[in-house]
Amino acid sequence: MPTFTPSPAAATRTLAPRRHLVACAALAALLAGCASSPSQFAYTVPAQPEGSSGYTEKPGWATEKFAVAAANPLATDAGYQILKAGGSAVDAAIAVQMVLTLVEPQSSGIGGGAFLLHSNGKAVEAYDGRETAPAAADEKLFLGADGKPVQFYDGVVGGRSVGVPGTVRMLELAHKQHGKLPWATLFQPAITLAEGGFKVSARLHTLVKADAHLKKDPVAAAYFYKPDGDARDVGFNLRNPELAAVLRRIAAEGSKALHEGEIAQAIVDKVQKHPTNPGKLSLADLASYQPKKREALCHDYQVQAKDYRICGFPPPSSGAIAIGQILGILKNTDAAAKPLQ
Numbered sequence: 159m160p161t162f163t164p165s166p167a168a169a170t171r172t173l174a175p176r177r178h179l180v181a182c183a184a185l186a187a188l189l190a191g192c193a194s195s196p197s198q199f200a201y202t203v204p205a206q207p208e209g210s211s212g213y214t215e216k217p218g219w220a221t222e223k224f225a226v227a228a229a230n231p232l233a234t235d236a237g238y239q240i241l242k243a244g245g246s247a248v249d250a251a252i253a254v255q256m257v258l259t260l261v262e263p264q265s266s267g268i269g270g271g272a273f274l275l276h277s278n279g280k281a282v283e284a285y286d287g288r289e290t291a292p293a294a295a296d297e298k299l300f301l302g303a304d305g306k307p308v309q310f311y312d313g314v315v316g317g318r319s320v321g322v323p324g325t326v327r328m329l330e331l332a333h334k335q336h337g338k339l340p341w342a343t344l345f346q347p348a349i350t351l352a353e354g355g356f357k358v359s360a361r362l363h364t365l366v367k368a369d370a371h372l373k374k375d376p377v378a379a380a381y382f383y384k385p386d387g388d389a390r391d392v393g394f395n396l397r398n399p400e401l402a403a404v405l406r407r408i409a410a411e412g413s414k415a416l417h418e419g420e421i422a423q424a425i426v427d428k429v430q431k432h433p434t435n436p437g438k439l440s441l442a443d444l445a446s447y448q449p450k451k452r453e454a455l456c457h458d459y460q461v462q463a464k465d466y467r468i469c470g471f472p473p474p475s476s477g478a479i480a481i482g483q484i485l486g487i488l489k490n491t492d493a494a495a496k497p498l499q
Contacts, residue, residue, distance in 0.1 A: 198243070199239075199240065199243040199245070199339060199343050199346065201236070201239060201346040201347045201350055202239065203350060203351065203354065204231075204232070204235045211360050211361040211364040211365070224241045224247075226238050226241065226250055226254065228254045228257075228258060229258065229262050229265065229266065230257070230258060230261045230262050230359065232257050232261050232347075232351060232356060233254045233255075233257040233258045233261060233262070234254070235347075236250075236253040236254055236256075236257045236347035236348070237250035237251070237253050237254040238250075239253075239347065240253045240339065240343075240344065240347075243339065244338060244339070245337075245338050245339040245343075245344070246336050246337055246338040246339075247276065247336070248274070248276060248329075248332045248333055248335075248336040248337055249333070249337050249338055249339045249343075249344055251274060251329070251332075252329050252332075252333060252337075252341075252344040253344045253345075253346075253347055253348070255268070255272065255325065255329065256268070256344065256345055256347070256348035256405060257347050257348045257351060259348065259401070259405075260348055260351055260352050260356060260398060260401060261351070261356050261359070261362070262362070263362075264362065264365050264366075267325070268323065268325050268326050268408075268416065269323050269325075269425075270289060270323055270324075270325055271287050271288040271289035271321070271323065271324045271325055271328075272287045272288070272324065272325040272328055272329070273285070273286060273287065273288065273471045273475055274287070274328060274329070274332055275454065275469070275470065275471050276332065276336060277469070278336075282454040282456065282469040283451065283454065284451070284452040284453065284454045284455075284471050284472055285328050285331060285332050285449060285450075285451055285452075286324075286328065286449060286450040286451070286452050286471075286474070287324035287325050287326075287327060287328025287329065287449045288324055288474055289321030289322055289323060289324055290321060290322045290324070290443075290447065291321055291322070292320075292321070292322065292437070292438040292439045292440060292443045293438075293440065293442065293443055294438040294440065295438055299318065299438070300313045300318070300319075311371065312435070313435075315371045315374075315435060316432040316434060316435025316436070316437070317428070317429035317430060317431075317432040317435055317436045317437030317439070318432075318435045318436070318437045318438075319437070320429045320437045320439050321439075322439065322443045322444060322447045323416070323444075323447075324447055324449055326408060326413045326416050326417075327413040327417065327447055327448065327449050328449035330412055330413045331449050331451070341409065341412065342409040342410060344409075345405050345406070345408065345409035348402075348405055349402045349405050349406060349409070352397070352398045352399065352401045352402035352405065353397065353399055353402045354397065355395035355396055355397040356395070356396060357392075357393050357394065357395060357396075358390045358391065358392055358393060358394045358396050359392065360392050363389050363390065363391065363392045366382045366383070366389040366390070367388070367389035373387065381396075381398070404416075404421060407421065416444075417444045417445055417447060418441075418444065418445050422441055422444045422445070423441065425439070425444065426439055426440060426441055426444070452471075452472050453472060454469045454470065454471070454472065454478075455469065455470055455471065455472040455473075455478040455479065455482070456468065456469040456470075457482045457485070457486075459485045459489065460489070460494070461494060461496070462495065462496075468481065468482070468485070470482075
């Protein structure tokens with residue numbers, strides 16, 4: 159579940175727990191056009207609307223130059239401010255992902271992996287920062303002493319299911335090719351919010367309250383729960399100065415700060431020394447991780463004699479393949495004669 163916890167070493171020790179492997183939420187909304195030429199950036203903390211664990215109907219918005227969408231308003235705003243300062247779409251994606259690490263730890267963070275699909279209007283590029291298995295992982299990793307597969311949460315909770323994180327190194331590669339603002343600048347929103355605190359959203363409160371395993375880690379318990387054991391209240395100002403320190407290191411030193419040295423050692427120690435379910439992640443795994451630049455998966459679809467080219471992420475993602483298969487089937491039905499809505 160959560161990526162970061164609050165004790166002095168916790169923000170580094172728990173960067174890579176069992177993960178929902180989530181691509182950068184910012185990337186779905188980055189329209190590669192940017193507002194202006196780069197200028198000096200000074201992050202301003204916006205009003206912090208509370209998130210929701212339910213569904214709220216929204217009117218929709220129209221934009222001519224750029225747009226950002228993310229799973230939390232603070233992350234969306236970070237990307238928006240970066241674009242207004244003249245940053246590129248990739249710059250905005252990085253700022254969004256760093257804030258998500260703080261405010262949406264249950265789903266997205268620098269302890270996991272990510273896909274980035276980038277278009278400049280001429281070419282579509284696919285950056286693969288998906289986690290990889292530790293080199294020591296084998297076919298027996300999720301088998302118990304009796305040789306049978308362990309139950310789901312027996313495999314997930316603890317260090318056993320932790321993979322090698324790839325998000326930061328992938329974003330670093332994309333920034334080298336498409337960034338406009340300095341790398342360190344993109345960390346300012348997340349660092350500011352981690353030091354000053356952010357308001358616990360209804361969604362984070364709901365998910366923390368429902369988690370049956372998070373309290374078993376004393377560091378995570380102290381961060382996400384009140385002394386009486388109940389989840390932090392909605393609106394509670396939750397600070398994470400330890401995470402801010404980690405982000406400062408990455409901002410100053412690049413991905414090397416996460417994949418080598420004391421932070422990497424803290425991650426490995428947390429995984430390998432889990433009291434009930436240790437994992438196999440090693441320092442060599444972290445140091446050797448390299449993101450991949452893949453060819454985007456594109457296919458053509460025709461509706462009423464009008465041609466569309468649809469591009470998405472290739473394997474190991476499955477979404478673009480599924481869309482291509484669906485449209486391929488529809489092409490042989492009456493749907494092909496109906497306009498796209």
